[in-house]
Amino acid sequence: MNIKTTPPASTTSKKEKFLTLLSDLMLKFRNENSDFIESIPANDRRTQSSSYADLVEEGFTIRFPFHDDDQVLKDKCKTKISNMGREIVTALLTELKGEITIDLKGHNRSLGITPLKVSDNFLSIEAIAHNLGFKVGINTIIMPKEISENFDKERLVSSIYDIFSLEHDEGLQLVRETWNNCKCCGDEIEPLLNINTLEISLYSTPDLKSNSLTAMIEPKECKYPTGVNSYSNEIKTPSKKLVIANDLREVLAECSIDVDDYISGKFGDYHTISMSQLANVYNTEFYVEHHNAMYIQVGAGSTSIFQDKNTLKVEAKPEYKCDPDDNHKDEYNGKENEVHLGDIDLALWALCAMDFDQFVKLCQAKDRERSIESWTDELGAVVIDVNGDVTKFTSHYFAPEQQNEIRAEIG
Structure with missing residues (x-):
């Protein structure tokens, strides 16, 4: 009109x-x-x-x-x-x-x-x-x-x-x-x-x-005017093995503090990961501090796990990416020295990971008669080798220019 x-x-x-x-x-x-x-x-x-x-x-x-x-x-x-x-x-x-x-x-x-x-x-x-x-x-x-x-x-x-x-x-x-x-x-x-x-x-x-x-x-200037972009944290990995899955919360031990309470405490008011990017950083921080576990946002769909054969560094990224010169053509996303270890379904929009020995103990505490293989199969988990006693991980979910190339790095 x-x-x-x-x-x-x-x-x-x-x-x-x-x-x-x-x-x-x-x-x-x-x-x-x-x-x-x-x-x-x-x-x-x-x-x-x-x-x-x-x-x-x-x-x-x-x-x-x-x-x-x-x-x-x-x-x-x-x-x-x-x-x-x-x-x-x-x-x-x-x-x-x-x-x-x-x-x-x-x-x-x-x-x-x-x-x-x-x-x-x-x-x-x-x-x-x-x-x-x-x-x-x-x-x-x-x-x-x-x-x-x-x-x-x-x-x-x-x-x-x-x-x-x-x-x-x-x-x-x-x-x-x-x-x-x-x-x-x-x-x-x-x-x-x-x-x-x-x-x-x-x-x-x-x-x-x-x-x-x-x-x-009074209103203040935003601390992250371009977004939080990539963010990192570390967990202990004494076994030098890592279990990676979409969601490992099922096996975690009970905690005296709830994750939403932890995040809300950082903001001084009720707050969840759906409300801001920074809340996701605090969410990751909670799982590191209280569970020695990785929990980072990576997006929807699924992601492939690629590992460098020499450095053992891991990249979580789409198996194929769009050709910048042709939107109807896909390019293989793996590098020459990388091994494709598997794919993770992202129903939770996240990647979770923890030390392998820690994972075994938590699973046995839940059900001592059940095999570890059945746990990893049910959770759609991938087990990988890592180099150090401490493993760094980085989420690129809030760095949109990297979404097509790489969603997360581990190691």
């Missing part, structure tokens, strides 16, 4: 321009979808509430929450309202795109001050429209067909759902996650669009550990 709006006069402030564009678009969509909107019954209880008296006096009809026993119809209604809201936000941000800038202090791999993009993984017109769509849609369906010129536009655009931050009333909320953390360093971040300046930047967040209700945490 092509949206045409009459831009406010150039003498108006950016805030007034923003609010005028948004309210005009909401009114336009409200009238274009009148039949659908007016088929949604009013919520009489909300309509009679003093909280919405100013809206009702202006002609608003409070239609949310929906009163309908048919869940399928309610879901369809919510979907249509969300789509309407997304179109409104998309049209708004497209109109203002040339004026909006983003500065996230290096978080989520952002570099300096950048323009607003149409699509991106985190902050873009597409992502913001997805996050705000339902709220803006709900605020649209309660509007009357006409709005008086003197009605407060901020109240209009945030009639049911407040789309502005509770702590920073000039900041438009852009994300809707319960925990919004930098995908690299794990810091909690609160990106808002300042409607006075049309700048997207990071704002302070409530300090939930403080006894003060007004304590805030």
Whole structure:
């Protein structure tokens, strides 16, 4: 749908321009979808509430929450309202795109001050429209067909759902996650669009550990603006043999501390490996410190284990890689002096490893009658020789330029 709006006069402030564009678009969509909107019954209880008296006096009809026993119809209604809201936000941000800038202090791999993009993984017109769509849609369906010129536009655009931050009333909320953390360093971040300046930047967040209700945490520069990239650790291998598999957690002894508690302790708040790259580094650290075991992220699918015949160094990598000159042609990934020892299924997206003698003792503690061969077969494990009493391992999972070449190194 092509949206045409009459831009406010150039003498108006950016805030007034923003609010005028948004309210005009909401009114336009409200009238274009009148039949659908007016088929949604009013919520009489909300309509009679003093909280919405100013809206009702202006002609608003409070239609949310929906009163309908048919869940399928309610879901369809919510979907249509969300789509309407997304179109409104998309049209708004497209109109203002040339004026909006983003500065996230290096978080989520952002570099300096950048323009607003149409699509991106985190902050873009597409992502913001997805996050705000339902709220803006709900605020649209309660509007009357006409709005008086003197009605407060901020109240209009945030009639049911407040789309502005509770702590920073000039900041438009852009994300809707319960925990919004930098995908690299794990810091909690609160990106808002300042409607006075049309700048997207990071704002302070409530300090939930403080006894003060007004304590805030100021945003900091990201410690890993390009990601954590490759990371390493070491385990003891006195047997000079290593067992490698996708998942060895089944044989590990019980531990007094849980891995998620360990990671959360590093961040001072609840945190898991799905929330940031740095959490994966701490996850690896936990298994080294508490189990003398390797646990590193390597990706999905499967990986091949190649070992250098002379140095015994191991590379975990795809058996074949894409030819850089021909995407439809694969090249064998092994080097001339390497032996292909086997393949590891990556259902866990990880590689685990431990000293062979340690593995034997743990398996016997679980079931003394069971053979070690049956354990390695069940776990899809590969047993290799290593050189030293200490073996270093490196994950390249967060160094995407190496993913096609090598996922991990051992030794």
